[in-house]
Amino acid sequence: MSQSPAQGGASGGDDEAIERRMLDWLDGREAAMVEELRVLVDLSTGPSELDGRRQAIHLLAKRYQAIGLRAEILEAAGGLCHLFASRQPAPPVDGADASAAPKVLILGHVDTVHDAANGFVGMARVGEHLHGPGVADMKGGLVVAATAIQAVARAGRLPRLDLRVLLTSDEEVGSPTSRALIERLCEGCDAVLDFEPGRPGFAVVTGRAAVGAFRVEVAGAAAHAGAAPGEGRSAIIAAADLCLRLGALTDADAAAAGSCLNVGTIAGGTARNVVAERCVLEIDARARTAAEVTRLEAGLRAAAAAVEAATGVRVTVRGRFHRPPWPMVDASADPLLGLLRGAARDLGLPLPAIETSGGSDANFTAALGIPTVDGLGPVGTGYHAPEERIERASLVERAKLVALALLRLRRATEPVVSA
């Protein structure tokens, strides 16, 4: 096997034999992975399904215990819980200092956007694909991560890693109870691997937009629409004015740069013949850079102030960017991507990297300067929709990629030794 340019490939005959045996074992795991995924998909973990999310966390705790990790359930606000599984390196590692073991954080989430009540339930096989709620985002990724770690454990190489696994249950709502945990656990890590869906063409994700959520309340004055329209101040007219001003903030240039403000919902008024007293807008915001985050936030507040001045209503803006931007860097300046690409090359697979406007927990770790690669789950499409599916064969391919990278990972501070 050839040498990874970034952090070392198989360094000798023994390592090559270990890698080959591990990959052979993984080649035979597809049926087991599909079955593990089916069980996870059957546990519905949508936005209103707290019990399902708790059950999934407990199920995965058992899975990681069986692999040989210490598993801890971390209780969080609102009845949520997260799983922290870890494996300290066994000192000494082949006569070396245990502190030389590379620190890795595996990130995943058990929650999906699909409640069973909406009718999208269970997993089905459709040709070369698996179709079901959360197969891509990201139960397939949970299966890939566990299987890759199991493969490393079977190869006897778990003691060489300082491994942490954090599986959360609130990623789809912006990670309110897990963000601090993620930021604490990634400290000092040589690699953060996040298992959101892989992208078509076997691509991974190495850049994401900042994500913001805002709620705007417009307070006008009610009046009889026919008898005394002049006494009212329509919150709906003012909200419409605000929508147009926000649209202007996302011009073609900003959109091309990955910035946008989307008024996703608007609700107001009480009756046809009443000047609307109140109107509420919910707004999603995306930005690729810190400068764009600042521009959009300032633009939103300036637009609100302008509408107040023009119409006499009161406009209250709540919310913020809750995920920081993760700007994509050149692949040559990304040693972790280089390590994964070396492993992919040895597997005969491409590994393109893309940037996306969707946010994930990887935004947090990347923004702290920790080497991060996301999109390591199976190749999926249609997530957050009833079309959600994955390419079945990519379950094993991704597990092989990740397992190989975990075997080859070295401390970032360790000098690279050429084979």
Ligand SMILES: [Zn+2]
């Ligand atoms: Zn996700």
